[in-house]
Amino acid sequence: MTTDDERVLVGVLDRAFDADSLFATLLNDTQRRARAATTLHQSAIRYANRYGVADSAEANRGLALWLPPGGEHLTFPRMLRTGFGGLALELGGALPGLLRIDSALTAMHKVHAPEKHWYLFFLAVDPAFHGQGIGGELLKQGIARAEAQGVPIYLETQAEENVRFYTRRGFVVKEEREILPGFTNWSLKHG
Structure with missing residues (x-):
């Protein structure tokens, strides 16, 4: 992935997660919220490029960031190497508040996916291109990869409308939990 691709895909994530409940729950200041989101998205793309798989589709109109089976998916040293320290700033x-959310998500992840599995870190389609099958195609690639390896997929979403998207593609809701007021998480698994 080129630097230009990364820049474009960070923009896709920023637009796709513009109303995301994570930063809306944590930050009232919309400018800080936007900067924090961009830092998170840049770091997530770098992390997946370095330690996982970053699938993009349709002229960078969508992307899926996957972390592979085996070991911990997100480690502190790897997070620092890929820019997550800037998110704390x-x-x-x-x-x-973020650490409390992360602790709850990590505990849910360990309960619902204790075996080796692919972790869908992010799936996003530029809102201007929703409804064209881009997200479904990206997800299909990841499902095929996991099935070929005989391992399940685990993901979290904080958007209730995404639950239907995933369940129509064979994912099962393992848990729904309100972690903080205004921040509900759905844990889903496939395979």
């Missing part, structure tokens, strides 16, 4: 006083 952007969040400032909201960092304890």
